[in-house]
Amino acid sequence: MELIARERLLGWLRRGLPLVDRPYRAVAEDIGATEDDVIAEIARLTETGAVSRFGVIVDHQALGYTSNAMVVWDIPDDVVDAAGERLAGCRGVSLCYQRPRRGAEWPYNLFTMIHGRDPDEVARCVEALAESCGLTGVRRELLFTVRRFKQTAPCYGARRA
Amino acid sequence: MELDATDRALLNRLQDGIPLVDRPFAAVGEELGLSEDAVLARVAAMKGAGVLSRFGPMFHAERMGGGLTLAAMAVPAEDFDRVAGQVNAFPEVAHNYAREHALNMWFVVATETPERVAAVCAAIEERTGLPVYPFPKLAEYYLNLRFKA
Missing domain, CATH: 1.10.10 (Arc Repressor Mutant, subunit A)
Known part of the structure; x- marks a missing residue:
């Protein structure tokens, strides 16, 4: 696929493809490519790992997951990988990353996102996670989302892909 | 709905x-x-109805050649709306949430190249007059943004 067509395809992928019977043909017509080209290029991006899970993105708040917290943990450095692996994939956890600490005011190095239908459900989930992962003695904080200002698809690296 | x-x-x-x-x-x-x-x-x-937000892929920032970081700011309550407006005006800011903490504004900075992340954080500091604390990913254990409907 030509570079210009590829850039325009990336624009469509970020904004979202049309929900029509032949979405790849609709995009192809717009960018001056063939339907097969579009399908092949999306397949290529998936195979290289540049994109994952080519499907639909849902709004979890609209689905009823209205209580969302970033839960941060202060895990000793030598066991942070093990703790991260244990928290990964536990029910209610959508993300689990190690990030840097920031001095005494921010001793936390493991970040998780926990989602529930109300704050109590989130709090109970965190308690259960701590129990099952052996982290009850670990300092942690729950940072509930109070407002969402912006949620768009990030547009990183588009020109170089 | x-x-x-x-x-x-x-x-x-x-x-x-x-x-x-x-x-x-x-x-x-x-x-x-x-x-x-x-x-x-x-x-x-x-x-x-807004339940389905987009038909498309999840992008993998690093493999797309881009830069990405989570960042936080401690914003005085009376300045919050002004600062939120200034931060959200940056096209590189993909997500922005108010959270309950002294660090009360958390956003994602996504750039075309890894080198641009620091420049955008510096530009946000200059525009808002407040320090930006980056929290780049050091290790990824899990990411799965599927939600059971």
Whole structure:
């Protein structure tokens, strides 16, 4: 696929493809490519790992997951990988990353996102996670989302892909 | 919008992936015993209601050649709306949330190149007059943004 067509395809992928019977043909017509080209290029991006899970993105708040917290943990450095692996994939956890600490005011190095239908459900989930992962003695904080200002698809690296 | 059992099954199925065939919604409909028209009508309704936000991929920042970081600021309550407006005006800011903490504003900075992340954080500091604390990912243990409908 030509570079210009590829850039325009990336624009469509970020904004979202049309929900029509032949979405790849609709995009192809717009960018001056063939339907097969579009399908092949999306397949290529998936195979290289540049994109994952080519499907639909849902709004979890609209689905009823209205209580969302970033839960941060202060895990000793030598066991942070093990703790991260244990928290990964536990029910209610959508993300689990190690990030840097920031001095005494921010001793936390493991970040998780926990989602529930109300704050109590989130709090109970965190308690259960701590129990099952052996982290009850670990300092942690729950940072509930109070407002969402912006949620768009990030547009990183588009020109170089 | 009240989702019925069919909407939920469809939403769960579509989060797993949409096939790369010329009529993807016909293919998904066949799996679920729905016509292509029925699938399209349901996804249009869910898109209209905001339950379904986008038909497309999740991008992998690093493999796309881009830069990405989570960043936080401690914003005085009386300045919060002004600062939120200034931060959100940056096209590189993809997500922005108010959270309960001294660090009360948390956002994602996504840039075309890894080198640009620091420049954008510096520009946000200059525009808002407040320090920006970057929290780049050091290790990824899990990321799965599927939500059971």
